[in-house]
Amino acid sequence: MSALAVEAEGLVKTFGSTRALDGIDLQIPQGTVLGLLGPNGAGKTTAVRILSTLLRPDAGRAQVAGVDVLTDPHGVRGKIGLAGQYAAVDANLTGFENLYMIGRLYGMSRRQARSRARVLITRCRLDEAAERTAKTYSGGMRRRLDLAGALVANPEVVMLDEPTTGLDPRGRLDTWEVIAELVADGADVLLTTQYLEEADHLADTIAVIDRGRVIARGTSNELKAQCHTVEVAQSAGLIWLFPLTFVSSAFVPTGNMPAVLKVAAEWNPVTAAADASRELFANTVPATFPPPGGWPGEHSVLYAVLSSVAIIAVFAPLTVVRYRRVARR
Ligand SMILES: Nc1ncnc2c1ncn2[C@@H]1O[C@H](COP(=O)(O)OP(=O)(O)O)[C@@H](O)[C@H]1O
């Protein structure tokens, strides 16, 4: 139990008729980052609010840094740093003053608070903006200031709720760097995001949540492998559908086929190929070689072969392109 930075079991939270969390289990081993990945409304913020003791669950239990969120919320608050989905900075104070004030609120001496603020300003790439009021900051700078605020008290567990949503690419990259450093320093991090790319980049393990449930979990490679299997099977399925349908329709009357195959088999080039093959192999195999008056259905055989080649010529590269794109992710 003590090896887990966060451990949650069966968390449930409903708001009226909305089941925001529908029985969620989460584990974050110490020194690792869990990416909670899900679309808007999946329940990410609700989970973070429960784990940061801002909200009580209807059911389930959770421990953060070994402390129970229900029985000792105060103890949990002393061990976590939280940067919410909407940056909570005082816009009328400078970046430096914001961090200094937080340090003082945590009971640091003036000196300690000043030196901590300086360290975090640098760490969060805010040196040039340190003496400007936060209202002049870009979205990314505000987020990083908020993140710096969450780190003032040197928390054991850091919770970041959608740290890059709404940021431009530059702001996102800067924020990623700051988080990556935090991670390299060995912090335990719970990060929520709507972006697979972000979870892939920053998280050791990913839990995908949707409508209050974890629908997949694993390392990003494990999750990608699952996607590969499905997508490769899909694309491989496409390329074989046509030749297979073509071959089978040569021997089985299309009327006897299952509906899906029938649609494909009755598609013009396929039908032509089927008719030609049937003529060749089933009905009129010639007694003399070559048959007098030429091969039956000569033109349709040619047509069928050409259209099969054309079909494969289109689908084979599509399959390869698709596979490459999936494999690169
Ligand atoms: N305080 C609240 N009152 C009513 N409904 C809420 C409240 N907080 C969240 N919800 C609902 O719970 C669901 C999950 O919300 P949330 O945890 O904010 O999702 P996410 O952060 O993944 O976008 C949503 O359907 C949302 O509308």
Ligand SMILES: [Mg+2]
């Ligand atoms: Mg949210």
